[in-house]
Amino acid sequence: MAALLKIRDLRVSFSIGAKFFGRGRNVRAVDGIDLDVTAGETLAIVGESGCGKTTLGRTIAMLQRPSSGSVEFMGVRLDRLRSKDLRNARRSMQMIFQDPNASLDPRQSVEAIVTEPLLIAGASTALRKQRAAELLDVVGLGAEAGMRLPRAFSGGQRQRIGIARALAASPKLIICDEPLSALDVSIQAQIVNLLIELQRRFGLTYIFISHDLAVVRQMASRIAVMYLGTVVELADAERLFAAPRHPYTVALLSAVPTLGGPVHSAMEPLLASGDPPSPLNMPRGCRFHPRCWLRKKLGDPAICTSQEPRLVATDTHQAACHFADETAAHAAAPLPVAAEAF
Numbered sequence: 001m002a003a004l005l006k007i008r009d010l011r012v013s014f015s016i017g018a019k020f021f022g023r024g025r026n027v028r029a030v031d032g033i034d035l036d037v038t039a040g041e042t043l044a045i046v047g048e049s050g051c052g053k054t055t056l057g058r059t060i061a062m063l064q065r066p067s068s069g070s071v072e073f074m075g076v077r078l079d080r081l082r083s084k085d086l087r088n089a090r091r092s093m094q095m096i097f098q099d100p101n102a103s104l105d106p107r108q109s110v111e112a113i114v115t116e117p118l119l120i121a122g123a124s125t126a127l128r129k130q131r132a133a134e135l136l137d138v139v140g141l142g143a144e145a146g147m148r149l150p151r152a153f154s155g156g157q158r159q160r161i162g163i164a165r166a167l168a169a170s171p172k173l174i175i176c177d178e179p180l181s182a183l184d185v186s187i188q189a190q191i192v193n194l195l196i197e198l199q200r201r202f203g204l205t206y207i208f209i210s211h212d213l214a215v216v217r218q219m220a221s222r223i224a225v226m227y228l229g230t231v232v233e234l235a236d237a238e239r240l241f242a243a244p245r246h247p248y249t250v251a252l253l254s255a256v257p258t259l260g261g262p263v264h265s266a267m268e269p270l271l272a273s274g275d276p277p278s279p280l281n282m283p284r285g286c287r288f289h290p291r292c293w294l295r296k297k298l299g300d301p302a303i304c305t306s307q308e309p310r311l312v313a314t315d316t317h318q319a320a321c322h323f324a325d326e327t328a329a330h331a332a333a334p335l336p337v338a339a340e341a342f
């Protein structure tokens, strides 16, 4: 099936420190990503804090311009468009943000917030009123919510307002950036169910950015695992959970609470090695090598510190590890089964 979104060698660097040190240093927040997203799927982007998930999401939506590489959405190269042409090209791509409080203007009525994309597109007042009522109904708030201000609503309800706004332009793709992390667990389940229902109803495609693997397991059809600005493993969700091939993914899955099971022993060296290295100072060779339990088990092969592994296509399951074929055999304990959150 043709890809709705094609990302090629996408890179985003931030220059920091120039003000103080004269010469800036580069943070390579997104460091060479290739991804295709197919209509109707949910591609989850997972990884530790600071690995570049949000920067990737914002760059796909062109809220952040890439340093290099391309983003093609529905056949149009967004990275080549000037700001005034972007608005049209991007109408079918919307974002839902982490913090519903920060993303809603407190002075605007819910109706005005939800229909803002339609106002920009030149829709009449009557049409916007009608559409707001429909959208608020669809997200479970009811049409009467339109006359009130965001402060009248709870966190979960505000996220529903954000979802209604994202739906207003009848998008094909919605980028959900940690849409649950500001919400209570019981509310999270309701929003997950709403997102799943909306996907079925409107044939939506999601990019779902999250560090919560239990939620990802429920939502995702495919998963891209990010580490220090790049994708280190890409697979169908079921395959990735059943048989991760990158040592980092093994460690990441081990961090998911298990139902009474022991924490996977591969995780210990990862935890002991502390935070990931800084994107200001990428390790040579494989960027995961300083924390890699498999490298240690294999007797420190030279290639891990000298050559950067690339994602190699092995049918649908790809892992950027020189020894991806050996990961399962060397994982010390059976891989844990993640607890179902809902």
Ligand SMILES: Nc1ncnc2c1ncn2[C@@H]1O[C@H](COP(=O)(O)OP(=O)(O)OP(=O)(O)O)[C@@H](O)[C@H]1O
Residues within 6 Å of the ligand: 014, 015, 016, 027, 028, 029, 047, 048, 049, 050, 051, 052, 053, 054, 055, 056, 211, 279
């Ligand atoms: N505007 C910016 N200026 C400088 N550095 C930035 C900027 N935005 C992000 N970074 C850096 O880029 C890297 C990736 O950040 P990003 O927020 O994309 O990661 P993340 O995986 O979304 O993290 P989290 O899960 O904590 O939101 C981090 O090192 C971050 O400090």
